[in-house]
Structures are given as structure tokens and as C-alpha cells.
Amino acid sequence: MTLLTVSGIRKSFGAVDVLHGVDFSVGAGEVLGLVGDNGAGKSTLMKIVTGMYKADAGDVVLGGTSVLDLSPGERRAKGIEMIYQDLALAKQQDVAANIFLGREPVRRVFGVNFVDRTKMKQDAQAMITRLGANLPAINRPVGSFSGGQQQSVAIARALTFNPKVVIMDEPTAALAVREVQGVLDLIRQLRDQGIGVILISHRLNDVLSVTDRIVVLHHGRAAANLVTKETTMTDVVSAIVGGGDMAEAAAHEAQG
Numbered sequence: 709m710t711l712l713t714v715s716g717i718r719k720s721f722g723a724v725d726v727l728h729g730v731d732f733s734v735g736a737g738e739v740l741g742l743v744g745d746n747g748a749g750k751s752t753l754m755k756i757v758t759g760m761y762k763a764d765a766g767d768v769v770l771g772g773t774s775v776l777d778l779s780p781g782e783r784r785a786k787g788i789e790m791i792y793q794d795l796a797l798a799k800q801q802d803v804a805a806n807i808f809l810g811r812e813p814v815r816r817v818f819g820v821n822f823v824d825r826t827k828m829k830q831d832a833q834a835m836i837t838r839l840g841a842n843l844p845a846i847n848r849p850v851g852s853f854s855g856g857q858q859q860s861v862a863i864a865r866a867l868t869f870n871p872k873v874v875i876m877d878e879p880t881a882a883l884a885v886r887e888v889q890g891v892l893d894l895i896r897q898l899r900d901q902g903i904g905v906i907l908i909s910h911r912l913n914d915v916l917s918v919t920d921r922i923v924v925l926h927h928g929r930a931a932a933n934l935v936t937k938e939t940t941m942t943d944v945v946s947a948i949v950g951g952g953d954m955a956e957a958a959a960h961e962a963q964g
Contacts, residue, residue, distance in 0.1 A: 709736045711904040712757070712788070712873045717766035719752055726752045728928045729766070734873060734904040739895060741915040741936070742908045744925035745948055750908050753925070754875055757906075758790050759783045771872065787872030793881060795862045799851030803843065804832035806850050807865045835864045839897055842890065856887030863894050873904040880914050892918045912944055924948055 712734045719727040727749045734740040744750055755761040757768055759780035768776050775783050797806050808828050815824040832846055841860035843853065850861050859879055866874050876895070880888045888911075895918050898905050909915050915922060916936060924932040924947035932947035 710734075711736050711771060712906075713767075713769040714753070714757060715767050715769070717753065717756055717768075718764045719749075719756060719761065720764055726928050727756075727763075730925070730928070730930050732923045732930055732933065734906055736872075736904055737899050737902045738921070739899050739905040739907055739919045741919035741922040742906055742925065743910070743912065743915060743922060743944065743948060744931075748925040748948075749928040750925055751877075754790065754877070754906070754908065757875065758788055784869075787870070788875070789866040789869075789871040789873070790875040791859075791862045791866050791877065791879065793878045795858055797850050797858055797861060800849050802849060803836065803846035803861055803864075804828040806861050807832045807835060807868055809865070811869070831868070832864070835868055836860070839864055839867070839894055841894065854887060855883045856890050859883070859887075859891050860894060863898070867898075867903075871903060873906065874898055875906040875908070877908045878910065879907070880909065880911055888914065912941055916941060916944070926950065 710733050714733065715731050717727050717730045730749070730753055732740070742750055752761060756763045759775070759778060759782070763776065767774055770783070770786055770788060775786055775788070778786065798809060801809070804825070805828070813824045813827045813831070814821040829846065836843055836846060839860065841864065843857055843860060850858055853861070879891050879895070883891065892914060895905055895907065907915060907919060916939070919936045922932070922934045922936055922939060922944060923930055924934070924944065926947065934943060934947070
């Protein structure tokens with residue numbers, strides 16, 4: 709089942725054309741890799757999907773309904789979550805406070821609303837357990853956690869409100885090698901739970917190991933839409949560097 713369909717997206721900033729009619733889709737329980745050199749248009753495209761930027765043309769359809777006229781908050785409520793590269797965590801706060809940041813559950817006592825910290829902690833622990841994430845303790849400040857553990861908290865926060873699609877921006881970029889596999893396993897968990905995942909990454913080995921399909925952006929166009937199990941590293945690099953120069957792709961791969 710297709711969850712998200714992006715069609716004919718165009719975007720210019722002044723005289724600079726950034727996106728030239730980009731199409732792609734992601735299905736339930738599918739991990740889609742989105743790759744391309746710096747400046748290819750990946751960030752602009754995702755900001756259009758989340759509603760931070762307005763497209764000049766095209767449409768964004770979630771679950772069969774256009775969300776193009778909805779605000780970022782409304783799109784989030786409909787099921788589009790994005791985990792940014794900087795994670796946007798409150799480093800001095802604990803796991804529960806970060807998971808529910810800005811969306812804390814409340815209870816009324818004598819007509820006054822109070823944050824329900826007991827429910828926050830219980831629900832936070834349930835979410836971490838659901839993910840199978842390995843955290844030392846949920847009552848510690850997340851700033852004391854490793855990069856991979858902080859990524860787990862960010863993923864748990866995204867899951868709390870039952871998203872349909874989760875967009876992940878370079879989730880393994882700053883991680884130690886031993887932590888990368890843990891985050892890739894969490895991505896597989898999302899897929900197994902029927903969530904569509906869009907993985908933006910420069911780490912092509914990670915993309916090839918965890919995705920079902922790969923869309924390559926090149927100069928603002930979707931230069932390739934590849935089935936991962938039928939694709940090699942050279943195929944991907946070839947599309948990234950210009951769509952067909954295999955000698956250049958092999959050299960690029962050897963350097964990288």
C-alpha cells in the first residue's frame with residue numbers, strides 16, 4: 709500500500725531552480741533511500757514534504773489525500789514525522805521529557821491542568837521497550853547518552869504519535885561504527901511495524917543494507933529509482949555523479 713506520493717514537485721528560490729518536477733513514493737513497511745550529492749535538492753524536497761517550504765508546483769499526497777495546503781503541524785498530526793540530523797533534543801532533560809517535548813500528557817486536579825509525569829515515564833518506557841532500544845536509564849539527561857542512544861530517543865519521540873511516514877536525515881552520520889548497526893536495526897523495526905521510512909544518507913553502505921528502494925536526486929531531478937536488492941554500489945554512485953559514467957562511478961566508489 710502506498711502511503712506517501714510526491715508528484716511533479718518544483719521549487720525555485722529567486723532565479724535558482726532547485727527542484728525540477730520530482731516524483732517518488734513510499735509504501736507501508738518500506739524503507740526508501742534518498743541519496744545525492746550536496747546541492748542535489750534532498751533537504752529542500754523533504755522540507756516541502758513536511759510543509760516547511762511551499763512547492764511552486766506539484767502535490768504531496770498522504771493516504772490518498774493531498775496535504776499540500778496543510779501546515780507543518782497539521783502534516784505531523786496526519787502522520788508525517790521528521791527526525792533531523794541535529795535530533796533537536798533537550799540535552800539536560802530526561803528521556804520522557806524529550807519524547808513528549810511540547811506534547812506532554814496532562815491531568816486535571818481541582819480544575820487545574822498538571823503535566824502527568826507518571827504517565828510520561830510509563831509511556832516513554834513502553835515506547836523504548838517497543839523499539840527494543842538499549843538505553844542505560846530513562847531518568848538520565850539524554851546529553852549523557854552516546855550518539856546512538858540519543859538517536860534512539862529521537863526515533864521513540866517520532867513513534868509516540870503513531871506516524872505513517874518517518875523521514876530520517878543522516879541518522880548514522882555522527883555515530884561510532886559499533887552504533888551504526890543498532891540504528892539500522894531500529895529502522896528495520898519501523899519497517900516491520902508497517903511504517904514508511906525515508907532515509908536520507910551519504911553513507912551508501914548503510915543505504916544499501918537497510919532500504920527496499922533508492923531514489924537518486926541529481927541536479928534537482930529524480931535521476932534513478934532503484935530496487936535495492938537488484939542494485940550495486942556502482943549503480944548508485946553512477947546515478948549520483950551524473951547518470952551513467954561507470955568509469956567515473958568506479959573511481960568515486962574507490963575513493964569513498
